[in-house]
Amino acid sequence: MDNKSRVRFEIMKTALAIGISLVLVFIIIFFASNEPLKAIHSMLAGPFTSLRRFGNVIEAMTPLMFTGLSVTMLYRAGLFNLSMEGGFFIACVAATASAVMLNLPAGLNFMVAMLAGAAAGGLASLIPGTLKVKCKANELVTSLMLNYVLLYLGLYIVINFLHDPAMNANYSYAFPENMLLSRILPGTRINTGTIIALVSVVFVYILLDKTAFGYKVTMIGQNSRMAEAAGINVGRIIIMSQLIGGMLAGLGGATEMFGMYKRFQYQGLPGYGWDGVLIAIVAQFKPQYVPLSAFFLAYIRIGADIMARQTDVPSEIVAIIQAVVIVLISAEAILKGYQRKLVVKQAREEEALSNG
Amino acid sequence: MANEILRMKDITKIYPNGVMANKNVSFTVEEGEIHALMGENGAGKSTLMKILFGIESYDEGEIFFDGKKLDHAGSAEAIKSGIGMVHQHFMLVDSLRVYENIILGMEPTRGPMIDAETAIGQVRELGEKYNLRVNPLARVEDISVGLKQKVELLKVLMRGARLLILDEPTAVLTPQETEELFEQLLLLRKNNHTIIFISHKIREVMQICDKVTIMRAGRSEGTIGVEGTTAEDISRLMVGRDVILKQDKKPAEFGAPKLRVRNLNYINRFGKAMLKNVNFDLRSGQIMGVAGVEGNGQNDLAETIFGLTRGATGEVLADGKNILGKSIREIRDLGISYIPEDRITLGVASDGSVWQNLIADRVDQPEMKSGAFLSSKKIEALSDELIREFNIRCKSRNQSVGMLSGGNMQKVVVAREFSADPEILIANQPTRGIDVGANEFIWKKIVEKRDAGKAILLVSADLNEVLELSDSILVMCEGELVAYFEDAKKVTEEELGLYMLGLKKQEALGHGQ
Numbered sequence: 001m002d003n004k005s006r007v008r009f010e011i012m013k014t015a016l017a018i019g020i021s022l023v024l025v026f027i028i029i030f031f032a033s034n035e036p037l038k039a040i041h042s043m044l045a046g047p048f049t050s051l052r053r054f055g056n057v058i059e060a061m062t063p064l065m066f067t068g069l070s071v072t073m074l075y076r077a078g079l080f081n082l083s084m085e086g087g088f089f090i091a092c093v094a095a096t097a098s099a100v101m102l103n104l105p106a107g108l109n110f111m112v113a114m115l116a117g118a119a120a121g122g123l124a125s126l127i128p129g130t131l132k133v134k135c136k137a138n139e140l141v142t143s144l145m146l147n148y149v150l151l152y153l154g155l156y157i158v159i160n161f162l163h164d165p166a167m168n169a170n171y172s173y174a175f176p177e178n179m180l181l182s183r184i185l186p187g188t189r190i191n192t193g194t195i196i197a198l199v200s201v202v203f204v205y206i207l208l209d210k211t212a213f214g215y216k217v218t219m220i221g222q223n224s225r226m227a228e229a230a231g232i233n234v235g236r237i238i239i240m241s242q243l244i245g246g247m248l249a250g251l252g253g254a255t256e257m258f259g260m261y262k263r264f265q266y267q268g269l270p271g272y273g274w275d276g277v278l279i280a281i282v283a284q285f286k287p288q289y290v291p292l293s294a295f296f297l298a299y300i301r302i303g304a305d306i307m308a309r310q311t312d313v314p315s316e317i318v319a320i321i322q323a324v325v326i327v328l329i330s331a332e333a334i335l336k337g338y339q340r341k342l343v344v345k346q347a348r349e350e351e352a353l354s355n356g
Numbered sequence: 357m358a359n360e361i362l363r364m365k366d367i368t369k370i371y372p373n374g375v376m377a378n379k380n381v382s383f384t385v386e387e388g389e390i391h392a393l394m395g396e397n398g399a400g401k402s403t404l405m406k407i408l409f410g411i412e413s414y415d416e417g418e419i420f421f422d423g424k425k426l427d428h429a430g431s432a433e434a435i436k437s438g439i440g441m442v443h444q445h446f447m448l449v450d451s452l453r454v455y456e457n458i459i460l461g462m463e464p465t466r467g468p469m470i471d472a473e474t475a476i477g478q479v480r481e482l483g484e485k486y487n488l489r490v491n492p493l494a495r496v497e498d499i500s501v502g503l504k505q506k507v508e509l510l511k512v513l514m515r516g517a518r519l520l521i522l523d524e525p526t527a528v529l530t531p532q533e534t535e536e537l538f539e540q541l542l543l544l545r546k547n548n549h550t551i552i553f554i555s556h557k558i559r560e561v562m563q564i565c566d567k568v569t570i571m572r573a574g575r576s577e578g579t580i581g582v583e584g585t586t587a588e589d590i591s592r593l594m595v596g597r598d599v600i601l602k603q604d605k606k607p608a609e610f611g612a613p614k615l616r617v618r619n620l621n622y623i624n625r626f627g628k629a630m631l632k633n634v635n636f637d638l639r640s641g642q643i644m645g646v647a648g649v650e651g652n653g654q655n656d657l658a659e660t661i662f663g664l665t666r667g668a669t670g671e672v673l674a675d676g677k678n679i680l681g682k683s684i685r686e687i688r689d690l691g692i693s694y695i696p697e698d699r700i701t702l703g704v705a706s707d708g709s710v711w712q713n714l715i716a717d718r719v720d721q722p723e724m725k726s727g728a729f730l731s732s733k734k735i736e737a738l739s740d741e742l743i744r745e746f747n748i749r750c751k752s753r754n755q756s757v758g759m760l761s762g763g764n765m766q767k768v769v770v771a772r773e774f775s776a777d778p779e780i781l782i783a784n785q786p787t788r789g790i791d792v793g794a795n796e797f798i799w800k801k802i803v804e805k806r807d808a809g810k811a812i813l814l815v816s817a818d819l820n821e822v823l824e825l826s827d828s829i830l831v832m833c834e835g836e837l838v839a840y841f842e843d844a845k846k847v848t849e850e851e852l853g854l855y856m857l858g859l860k861k862q863e864a865l866g867h868g869q
Binding site: 219344 | 370696720
């Protein structure tokens with residue numbers, strides 16, 4: 001298949017996967033709910049019924065864009081791992097610590113806190129990267145184990161050093177007012193964090209598709225032994241990719257803290273890293289599709305929340321959509337017959353052309 | 357007229373990547389003949405045979421074996437009907453013994469246990485009958501390539517095959533081993549077995565086959581009897597024109613040494629010494645062929661010099677600088693290029709596009725950039741130029757390399773490595789498994805480099821290539837240099853064979869020359 005028909009095929013496959021998952025969920029709703037039509041309606045149309053709800057979608061998609069980009073960055077280099085989950089979390093802790101403990105001038109304080117988040121995310125994800133390059137340790141295993149180390153390390157820091165005794169839960173002190181990202185659309189909580197996310201999308205797109213570094217990352221992801229034989233320093237690029245990927249997750253964590261929260265409140269891993277994998281798969285590991293893919297996930301989640309509030313269907317039903325979409329998009333066999341037909345048709349056309 | 361045993365009718369096969377490997381191919385074989393299936397690489401020979409053996413599906417057509425129609429239900433059905441295949445890359449379990457490999461899946465049992473005694477007896481008996489003598493108790497990893505092939509043949513015969521498909525069986529054999537194989541094939545024919553012999557070596561086909569079917573670009577070009585045909589007739593059908601199987605070149609003019617290898621030793625990770633005290637000089641204007649039975653250190657030599665293999669001791673001097681232990685980037689920057697033995701793992705990224713593969717070694721150079729970014733304009737211009745100069749047949753520079761034929765894939769590698777303008781070129785099996793046209797082209801390019809005063813180290817398992825292309829020849833056996841011929845014209849294939857097998861050895865090779 002040439003490029004055009006491959007793109008067409010991938011789009012069809014994604015659309016079909018989403019379609020099938022929705023139909024499946026509708027069927028379940030019909031059996032489980034007393035008011036199925038209302039449930040489906042509030043899920044699909046709910047996010048558009050008020051500005052505040054639509055705002056919720058944009059707010060929810062912001063951290064997803066960061067972790068989606070982080071996964072895209074790593075997976076393009078062939079580094080299948082989940083360090084963005086722990087990276088996101090520990091970045092929230094680092095940004096919080098920087099915000100509440102350092103006593104810097106307003107603008108500087110914010111910059112330092114954002115950088116602290118990015119640095120913490122980058123460092124967290126450097127660990128599996130370095131272990132892979134130096135010790136040939138499988139990065140998926142090390143990053144998964146590291147995530148729990150980071151979780152408890154983070155909670156330890158918050159409880160022992162940042163805990164606000166005025167709060168009943170293990171929350172940190174409140175961030176200084178001047179740290180919070182400014183709202184850009186009245187009536188919603190949409191803030192400048194979304195803009196930072198979109199700028200990051202452009203940054204990753206240019207980095208991966210327009211620079212020598214991105215070219216090397218892509219070649220290593222496709223065939224690292226060939227890249228090595230061509231004279232590319234594979235180990236260095238892998239470590240750089242892990243660092244940048246982790247920093248993107250970290251920046252996402254800091255942005256989420258100052259955009260949506262007034263103090264650190266997480267009691268466990270927030271799960272944005274896992275979501276990043278879904279986002280990146282649906283976006284086919286292309287940074288330019290990450291916002292679209294993040295919007296889709298945010299939309300069905302907010303829709304499901306609205307449905308859960310208005311009807312008797314719980315929002316957990318979204319998990320079914322997510323699972324079905326992932327399975328269908330990553331399954332090679334889906335639409336194989338259609339793909340086969342495209343291939344055969346094209347081969348025949350070329351054959352006719354070269355004979356004619 | 358003999359009995360028709362196989363008829364494949366109008367077979368069409370399209371691979372998932374869109375390559376049409378077989379186009380309405382019809383193929384008939386009679387009982388008790390040795391039938392050659394010839395064609396350039398990528399002509400569709402192996403595909404057709406994999407379809408027959410049931411390991412590839414087909415899109416159109418019918419197969420009749422022994423009068424019965426075969427469905428493509430997998431190789432189990434093919435084996436049951438009496439078809440056996442010896443693959444180009446052996447399908448053996450290295451850590452098991454010979455007899456265990458042969459009986460795998462059809463073990464004679466005594467109660468719940470394998471009846472080893474009976475199995476060994478069966479293997480011995482079969483070996484006697486067909487003159488395929490292999491020690492049944494030897495471990496496969498310990499025996500030579502020639503013996504492994506015998507094990508494969510026994511495996512197929514044990515399963516009662518009447519039609520044997522041999523996919524390029526002589527590619528890995530020495531001339532002596534090839535002769536032995538041919539005697540065994542003739543014996544099989546005498547026992548009324550039918551053999552399909554895939555090859556692209558015309559001489560071998562002329563020697564033992566009764567008939568030959570020629571394939572080109574996925575089509576059958578017809579079947580002819582070998583008697584009364586000349587090698588030129590067959591080669592014309594294969595490529596559609598007369599091929600020069602010889603390489604014309606000017607007499608060599610050797611200049612100063614460009615690469616000096618001194619006391620090179622390498623022990624691989626299994627503790628086996630792959631290079632033993634190797635010494636030689638490679639001079640400018642010289643094509644130095646390295647001959648040897650595969651696995652005798654030639655590949656280790658090439659990979660060690662280029663820095664792909666770490667842990668060797670000794671010296672490799674390029675322009676007086678020791679490059680042993682330097683990174684591949686540094687070695688490349690000293691003007692050394694490399695054509696790897698296995699293009700799929702080391703030569704190209706199959707999922708990458710043609711242009712991505714062409715610039716892999718030079719992406720950091722200013723010629724590829726404008727400012728901090730890659731310049732798509734410059735990259736496109738370079739790619740298009742290389743595609744034209746090296747005659748890479750692709751739809752565009754954006755096509756994935758994995759969709760090109762083997763020969764064109766190799767041309768992508770050659771285009772990249774040659775256009776880097778190296779002073780020293782290490783060509784490790786540069787024409788393995790590619791068609792005659794691409795082969796000729798690559799030879800011509802190598803000779804051009806040599807005429808421009810570059811130094812070329814040519815590692816090849818193809819003796820014809822070593823003899824035709826080299827100015828001088830080194831022979832390796834068990835990690836040692838056992839012979840050096842300053843003038844390649846003064847040595848014959850048979851003589852090389854004696855050195856390759858370790859039957860002869862030049863003394864006083866301490867210094868190569």
